[in-house]
Amino acid sequence: MSDDTPGTTTEQARTRFFEGNEHFGAGRLAEARASYQAALALVPGRPSVLANLGVTECRLGLWAESIDHLKQATAADPEHRDAWVALGLSSEALGQWEPAAQALQQGMRLGAATAQLWLSLALCQLHLERPAEALQSLDEALALDATLADAWSQRGSLLRDAGRHAEAALCFEQALTHGADESLHRFYLASVRGGDATPPQPPRAYVETLFNEYADDFQTHLVEQLRYQAHQTLLAPLRESGRRYPLVLDLGCGTGLCGQLIREQADAVDGVDLAEAMVKQARATGAYRRVVHGDLLGFLREESTPADLVIAADVFIYVGALDEVFAAISQRLRRGGCFAFSVELARGNAELQLLPSLRYAHSPGYVERLALAHGFRVQKTWQAPLREDQRKPVMGIYVLLEPVG
Numbered sequence: 001m002s003d004d005t006p007g008t009t010t011e012q013a014r015t016r017f018f019e020g021n022e023h024f025g026a027g028r029l030a031e032a033r034a035s036y037q038a039a040l041a042l043v044p045g046r047p048s049v050l051a052n053l054g055v056t057e058c059r060l061g062l063w064a065e066s067i068d069h070l071k072q073a074t075a076a077d078p079e080h081r082d083a084w085v086a087l088g089l090s091s092e093a094l095g096q097w098e099p100a101a102q103a104l105q106q107g108m109r110l111g112a113a114t115a116q117l118w119l120s121l122a123l124c125q126l127h128l129e130r131p132a133e134a135l136q137s138l139d140e141a142l143a144l145d146a147t148l149a150d151a152w153s154q155r156g157s158l159l160r161d162a163g164r165h166a167e168a169a170l171c172f173e174q175a176l177t178h179g180a181d182e183s184l185h186r187f188y189l190a191s192v193r194g195g196d197a198t199p200p201q202p203p204r205a206y207v208e209t210l211f212n213e214y215a216d217d218f219q220t221h222l223v224e225q226l227r228y229q230a231h232q233t234l235l236a237p238l239r240e241s242g243r244r245y246p247l248v249l250d251l252g253c254g255t256g257l258c259g260q261l262i263r264e265q266a267d268a269v270d271g272v273d274l275a276e277a278m279v280k281q282a283r284a285t286g287a288y289r290r291v292v293h294g295d296l297l298g299f300l301r302e303e304s305t306p307a308d309l310v311i312a313a314d315v316f317i318y319v320g321a322l323d324e325v326f327a328a329i330s331q332r333l334r335r336g337g338c339f340a341f342s343v344e345l346a347r348g349n350a351e352l353q354l355l356p357s358l359r360y361a362h363s364p365g366y367v368e369r370l371a372l373a374h375g376f377r378v379q380k381t382w383q384a385p386l387r388e389d390q391r392k393p394v395m396g397i398y399v400l401l402e403p404v405g
Contacts, residue, residue, distance in 0.1 A: 013042035017049055024056060032056045047077040058086040066090040074103075081110035085117065092120055097127040115145035122154060131158055149178040156188060160356055165192040191354050198354045200321035204274065204295065206358075207318050211254075211275035228387040230314040230342045231257040234398050237380065238309070238340060239265065245308040249332070250288070251296045252315030254278050259287035262311070272299035297328055306334035312341035314386055314396070317359040321352060322366075326374040330403065339376065339401040342386060343367065344394060357389070367399055376401040 020035030036053035043049060054070035057063075070087035073080055088104030091097075101124040104117055118141035125134035135158055141151040156171030172189045176182060183203045190199050235258060246267045250258050253271030255278055263269055268289040273279050279293045292299050296312075296319070310329050316322060329339055343362040346353045351366035364381070371378060379400040386396035 009042050013039045013046070013049070016042070017052070020052060020056070024052070029056055029060050033060065045072070045076065047073050047080065050076070051080050051083040054090075055082055055086040058090045061093070063090040063093045067094070074106075079110060081107055081112050084110060085112045088117075089120060092124055095127075097124045100124045101128065113140075113144070115141040115148050115151065118144065119148065119151050119154070122151070126154070126158070131162065134158060146174075147178045149175045149180040152178065153180050153185065153188075156192075160188070160192050163356075165356060168192045187354075187358075191356050191358050198320075198350075198352055200352075202318060202320060202358070202360075208274050210318075211273070212277045227385075228314070229384075230386045230396060230398075231261060233384050233386075234258075234311070234313045234340055234342050235261050237400065238262070238338070247305065247307045248309045248311065249300070249307045251299070251310065251312040252318070253282045253288070253291060256282035256285035256287050256291075258311050258313050260285055262309070263287040266309070272296050297324055300325075300328035300332055304332070306337070307332050308334050308337045310337070310339045310341075314342055314344075316341060316343050316362065320354070320360045322362070322370055323373075326370045326376070330374045330376065333403055335403055335405065337403065338379070340399070342396045342398050344386060344396050345383065362397070364397055367397060371399075371401050375404050377404050 016035045016039035020032045023032035033056045036049055040049045050069045050073035054066045054073055057066035067090045070083050073083040084103050084107035088100045091100035104121045118137050122134040122137035138151050138155045141148055152171045152175035156168045160168040169192045172185050176185045184206055187199050187203055244265055248262055248266045248269045250271040253273050259269045259271055271282050271288045271291040274295055276293050279291050282291045346361040346363040351363045353361045355361055379402045381399045383397055385393035387394050
């Protein structure tokens with residue numbers, strides 16, 4: 001900060017400004033912010049003070065405040081590189097992808113091109129559905145730092161989604177080499193290498209994170225864009241029968257689509273979901289007696305109250321191997337009850353298959369074998385679409401089982 005104007009106010013502002021710099025350099029961010037705020041109160045609109053205050057607030061995670069100050073700073077001084085970078089990072093943190101991308105690009109044009117910033121730009125471009133640009137940004141990041149595991153991981157996911165599975169596998173291997181989460185990236189590798197042993201389950205953190213992030217847009221995206229219909233198709237014969245169910249268990253209840261369809265035929269509907277954000281939405285429907293945040297095996301085993309209907313609509317695609325699930329349901333389902341579920345139809349001769357979409361698929365033979373092993377009789381089974389993927393129907397197997405005896 002410099003000023004040719006003499007006077008006590010300017011000197012006081014300069015003192016507080018340099019005091020803020022000292023705090024910032026020592027990592028005392030809260031104290032630095034207070035000093036910069038004091039300086040700004042003395043010299044309102046000063047670009048250097050606005051920039052340092054905004055950068056500090058970015059580091060503190062005060063994104064909205066940071067953006068306000070950094071917009072003022074970059075308007076007054078368009079060449080302030082660090083202000084542009086912090087503006088981009090703060091905008092990214094708030095999910096403001098287009099402003100974030102523009103600010104990051106401006107900061108890098110001014111000389112702030114680091115591997116981590118190229119990665120941040122790539123993430124913004126992915127959210128903006130610009131995969132070609134994102135791939136180029138990831139390549140720039142890795143050219144600067146070939147040990148950046150997150151960049152290898154994102155590059156692998158992008159190539160997997162583009163159907164370039166062999167290249168994706170190489171990226172996931174590089175991510176593992178450089179310290180990426182092992183269970184998650186072994187899972188990713190298996191999805192693009194058909195010859196690899198299929199992991200019996202996905203990493204719990206992957207499923208939980210996926211649906212917590214997806215929760216706000218889940219129902220709109222699923223029903224309107226993917227034309228999801230598994231809940232309606234699965235429950236249609238049960239609703240047509242008019243049968244009443246004293247206790248229904250809805251496994252992987254999501255936002256409550258199944259609960260809302262079956263509640264008029266139930267005395268009580270209990271649900272479970274791994275994603276806390278989904279649980280909150282299901283509870284808000286009013287269709288459930290209770291909704292538990294947890295995994296479905298724990299939910300099934302925590303009580304012994306017999307259930308009359310157990311539902312799992314398009315849920316087992318994120319469960320994988322189903323032997324333990326069938327065993328637990330066989331212990332909870334009342335004689336004369338019904339276990340209604342869908343699975344995605346496996347390709348070729350595979351019984352259990354992890355697809356590049358990171359969903360599991362199951363064969364009719366696998367379902368029949370588990371049903372027989374766990375004391376179930378097939379009441380009804382049929383094939384029909386579950387949802388769409390790139391405007392093409394994804395076929396599923398719908399199954400109604402009943403306990404033998």
